[in-house]
Amino acid sequence: MLFSSVGFLFRFLPVFMLIYLFVPAKYRNIVLLAGSLIFYGVGEPYFVLLLVLSVLINYGLSKYMFWEPRFPQQNRSLKRVRRRKVALIASLVIDFGMLFVFKYWDFAANTVNGLAGHKVVPLLMLVLPLGISFYTFQMVSYQVDCYKGTMKEPTGLIPFAAYVGMFPQLIAGPIVRYDEVAERMRSRRIRFTDLENGLKLFTIGLGLKVLLANQIGTLWNTIMTAGAGNLNAAVAWMGAVAYSLQIYFDFWGYSVMAMGLGQMLGFEIPRNFDEPYSSRSISEFWRRWHITLGRWFREYVYFPLGGSRKGSFRTICNLFVVWAFTGLWHGADWNFVLWGLLFFVILTIEKNSYGKWLEQTKVLGHIYTILIIPVTWVVFAITDIRQLTAYIGNMFGVHRATAMVGIQQFTRYLEEYHMLFIFCILFITPLPRMLYHKWKDKWFMAVVLLLVFWFSVHEIMVGSNNPFLYFRF
Numbered sequence: 001m002l003f004s005s006v007g008f009l010f011r012f013l014p015v016f017m018l019i020y021l022f023v024p025a026k027y028r029n030i031v032l033l034a035g036s037l038i039f040y041g042v043g044e045p046y047f048v049l050l051l052v053l054s055v056l057i058n059y060g061l062s063k064y065m066f067w068e069p070r071f072p073q074q075n076r077s078l079k080r081v082r083r084r085k086v087a088l089i090a091s092l093v094i095d096f097g098m099l100f101v102f103k104y105w106d107f108a109a110n111t112v113n114g115l116a117g118h119k120v121v122p123l124l125m126l127v128l129p130l131g132i133s134f135y136t137f138q139m140v141s142y143q144v145d146c147y148k149g150t151m152k153e154p155t156g157l158i159p160f161a162a163y164v165g166m167f168p169q170l171i172a173g174p175i176v177r178y179d180e181v182a183e184r185m186r187s188r189r190i191r192f193t194d195l196e197n198g199l200k201l202f203t204i205g206l207g208l209k210v211l212l213a214n215q216i217g218t219l220w221n222t223i224m225t226a227g228a229g230n231l232n233a234a235v236a237w238m239g240a241v242a243y244s245l246q247i248y249f250d251f252w253g254y255s256v257m258a259m260g261l262g263q264m265l266g267f268e269i270p271r272n273f274d275e276p277y278s279s280r281s282i283s284e285f286w287r288r289w290h291i292t293l294g295r296w297f298r299e300y301v302y303f304p305l306g307g308s309r310k311g312s313f314r315t316i317c318n319l320f321v322v323w324a325f326t327g328l329w330h331g332a333d334w335n336f337v338l339w340g341l342l343f344f345v346i347l348t349i350e351k352n353s354y355g356k357w358l359e360q361t362k363v364l365g366h367i368y369t370i371l372i373i374p375v376t377w378v379v380f381a382i383t384d385i386r387q388l389t390a391y392i393g394n395m396f397g398v399h400r401a402t403a404m405v406g407i408q409q410f411t412r413y414l415e416e417y418h419m420l421f422i423f424c425i426l427f428i429t430p431l432p433r434m435l436y437h438k439w440k441d442k443w444f445m446a447v448v449l450l451l452v453f454w455f456s457v458h459e460i461m462v463g464s465n466n467p468f469l470y471f472r473f
Contacts, residue, residue, distance in 0.1 A: 061143065103133065
């Protein structure tokens with residue numbers, strides 16, 4: 001089920017909120033879990049069973065970590081360490097095993113078969129369950145925290161299942177650690193101001209998705225319809241910028257809606273974006289983009305590998321591993337691997353040369369970032385390597401196009417989309433956020449948000465289905 005759908009806005013959410021708000025507080029986790037399973041089941045009826053199975057297995061293993069059988073006192077500590085290691089390894093194998101089978105098996109099989117020259121490994125052709133990358137990472141973080149002792153005692157089955165399956169962030173994040181919601185899982189008070197502010201945030205996110213991401217996305221789709229190898233350099237850059245804006249407002253819109261829904265439910269879901277396109281280096285960009293994913297890889301991959309504590313060469317190796325996995329996490333195709341490794345190269349160069357200088361500049365750093373980011377998003381967007389090579393070649397004028405989409409089309413696109421570009425560029429700056437926080441309690445802001453909501457609903461009703469881009473991952 002999509003947040004930006006009539007079924008969610010006018011059927012699921014009103015009914016769910018009425019039940020959620022009027023049941024006794026001690027039953028709210030049960031209502032949240034039941035509602036989340038219904039929300040997930042509408043779009044993925046069969047994969048609800050996979051989600052439930054994953055939750056039960058992970059809950060059982062976390063309980064096993066804390067289980068204290070009656071051993072003699074001198075053996076108890078040693079047995080506890082062994083038991084926690086066994087439970088952690090089992091959970092990692094099961095969680096990442098499920099993710100591999102559904103998301104990466106065919107990619108690995110095609111790679112092996114291509115190298116062998118004939119079919120060696122069979123293809124499974126499985127449908128990718130929505131949100132599996134996100135909820136897998138949440139369960140792994142919970143198990144690692146239990147193993148490390150960050151979790152002092154196991155939570156109950158219902159709170160754990162509600163944490164994993166919480167519908168505001170189940171499908172596309174943010175990736176929430178249990179300690180960020182643990183207190184609210186035990187007890188939460190929902191005030192009228194929480195409902196009001198959460199609804200405002202949700203409406204803003206809906207507008208970002210429907211009125212900006214969806215609309216600018218039509219330009220990217222139009223340009224790609226002409227063929228990646230048939231573009232004038234100006235048109236190719238326009239398409240790259242359009243996609244950069246689409247994916248930003250698409251994913252940011254979802255994250256803001258998730259924060260708003262979380263606040264309405266009594267939770268504080270962490271912020272996932274911090275005006276990343278205002279960055280002055282690629283390093284700063286990745287501190288501001290998809291913050292919870294970067295934090296997950298830093299805390300559960302980079303630091304355990306040694307981080308930057310074991311010399312320059314080891315640091316570079318650790319960064320390579322992190323960015324290779326970051327690319328693969330986003331998708332099972334070679335362009336995602338290339339995308340991750342491209343950032344590894346850029347970030348390694350920045351870290352060891354001009355990165356600190358860039359972040360101290362007022363203009364050059366922004367220009368540098370604005371020029372690099374659209375190129376990286378093209379690598380992310382185009383899965384066919386030949387088309388990808390042709391598109392980037394067109395951006396830099398080194399690819400010979402057979403039927404050029406030239407300057408006349410560029411002028412026509414600019415005339416049609418120039419106001420949308422202006423709005424998008426305005427909304428990637430800090431100004432709208434500053435004005436919102438200044439005026440959010442004024443009466444006219446309620447009018448503005450009401451107009452945003454109804455214009456968004458109108459576009460949903462008349463527009464084509466356009467799911468969130470990160471649902472693919």
